[in-house]
Amino acid sequence: MRIRKEAELEWAIQKYDVMAKGCQYYSKIRNMFHEARGEEDYDKNFQCIGRDREFSLFEESLS
Template identity: 35%
Template sequence: MKKETEQLWASEKYTVMAKGYNFYTEVQVLMRDAQSTADYEKVTMLIAELKEKSFERRALCNTLEHVWGYFKKSAEEVDKEHFFSLLDTLRESDEEYYDEMPYEIHLFLKYLLQKYPSEYLSRSTFIKN
């Protein structure tokens, strides 16, 4: 159960982070302290619950900046400019919550992942979904 929960957390952590950083830290602490099957089941259930929440704009922007770190050393300037233009548009939005990641930035993340592969990010539901 431990290994499965660790793999689940690895694939879901950016999605959870984009819902709210406080949610991310809550799961992180539970993972660190987990010892029993019941503890890991609690983490699994919490992740499932958090995935149902809306993205919070500020948390989403912070998560996108964090994910950008996987691309920044290899990305061409034009890709960097486009990414940060999309991020600025999101930051300036009047919307506080999103049921889904805005389509244009989600599509661009998929493009970045294809152009600049990252094995770790390729397992993340944040970009895949």
């Protein structure tokens, strides 16, 4: 399950940025990881975190 390791690594890198966005958002992502059962779920989690990171970087570039 290579995607699981990649997703968990991305989560480890991003979790404090995610927490800064708010407790509710952090809880959503945390629950997604707790509920993940297979590669498809971890891929979805990985994509979700990546999209959020790209959007944050885009927002920063506008300011």
